[in-house]
Amino acid sequence: MGRIQYLKDSVDGCLELLGLLLSVLNAELGKEIAMDSEPTNEEVSVQVGIDEVQVERYRKEALRLGDGSWLVHFDYNMPKELRQRFTGSFTVVIRSEASKAAELRQG
Secondary structure, eight states: OHHHHHHHHHHHHHHHHHHHHHHHHHHHHHHHHOOOSOOOHHHHHHHHTSOHHHHHHHEEEEEEOTTSOEEEEEOTTSOGGGOTTOOBTTEEEEOOHHHHHHHHHHO
16 A cells, blocks of 8 residues: 555656646746737837837837737838848847747757
């Protein structure tokens, strides 16, 4: 009887640990799947390399892309020195974690 109880306790412990790991994994995957909401000015400022006030001043609209990333448009009057990291046409792509991970997997 002692051995059966030991095995039962071991299985219960493993199941509890597995449940905890799945909870953590689901929370992390939920963050990485896509940016469900439009990126904040703070998030854009970090990726563009300009301060948040400048993002607020020149930011126009954002469009969600198929991979969960966002294409953020800026005003055409934005000074040239502020748009060093733009993709062209006064836009910048704010990539989701999922699109970054997919690109890494593709090599």
